[in-house]
Amino acid sequence: MFETERLIVRPWESADAARAFDIYSKEAVTKWIGMDKPLDDPAQGEKMIARWADLAAKHDHRYGCWAAQIKETGVIAGTILLVPLPDPADGRFPGAIEVGWHFHPDSWHRGYATEAARGALQLADSYGLTEIFAIAWPGNDPSLAVMRRLGMSYLGRTDRWYDREAECYVLR
Numbered sequence: 001m002f003e004t005e006r007l008i009v010r011p012w013e014s015a016d017a018a019r020a021f022d023i024y025s026k027e028a029v030t031k032w033i034g035m036d037k038p039l040d041d042p043a044q045g046e047k048m049i050a051r052w053a054d055l056a057a058k059h060d061h062r063y064g065c066w067a068a069q070i071k072e073t074g075v076i077a078g079t080i081l082l083v084p085l086p087d088p089a090d091g092r093f094p095g096a097i098e099v100g101w102h103f104h105p106d107s108w109h110r111g112y113a114t115e116a117a118r119g120a121l122q123l124a125d126s127y128g129l130t131e132i133f134a135i136a137w138p139g140n141d142p143s144l145a146v147m148r149r150l151g152m153s154y155l156g157r158t159d160r161w162y163d164r165e166a167e168c169y170v171l172r
């Protein structure tokens with residue numbers, strides 16, 4: 001999809017199943033991203049990858065949930081996503097696009113999420129997408145810090161998407 005200084009961002013592949021399981025079996029990751037519970041069976045790694053592929057297939061080539069792989073080591077640091085948000089009931093911001101990030105704890109505190117997200121925003125810009133949202137549950141300070149590092153503007157709290165209240169940022 002794209003490269004940054006330290007990362008290659010590309011589709012998840014079935015060969016990455018063990019790493020996908022490792023990421024999505026961590027409660028420290030899943031509690032912030034709307035998963036009911038962490039994965040508890042390694043076989044679910046493949047299912048997670050299939051889930052990302054299904055999500056991407058619902059949309060056109062511009063969107064997806066991609067693996068952010070560290071060039072130096074080959075390790076997948078996490079998932080970076082650029083996807084349309086579900087259209088909200090209140091009709092505001094129809095067709096809104098979300099940028100998001102789910103990183104393995106062993107790859108936190110190195111700037112990888114911000115770097116991958118910057119790349120995703122540049123990709124969005126190259127597609128002519130002029131308004132990108134990011135949302136996080138209240139209290140997810142590391143994620144909110146990523147939004148601020150990206151230069152996104154705080155819009156406030158909203159329950160417009162995902163049936164619960166979230167902090168909402170936008171980059172226009």
Ligand SMILES: CC(C)(COP(=O)(O)OP(=O)(O)OC[C@H]1O[C@@H](n2cnc3c(N)ncnc32)[C@H](O)[C@@H]1OP(=O)(O)O)[C@@H](O)C(=O)NCCC(=O)NCCS
Pocket residue numbers: 028029030032033078100101102103104107108109110111112113114115135136137140142143146
């Ligand atoms: C949200 C999440 C991706 C943030 O990860 P993060 O590591 O804090 O964010 P970044 O990758 O941008 O790294 C920033 C940190 O790296 C540090 N850093 C180290 N080397 C760096 C470098 N070369 N360049 C930039 N920053 C660097 C920064 O100083 C900053 O440090 P801090 O964490 O002590 O403030 C991570 O917490 C996560 O995956 N959480 C679980 C899932 C989740 O909540 N997803 C979001 C749902 S809304």
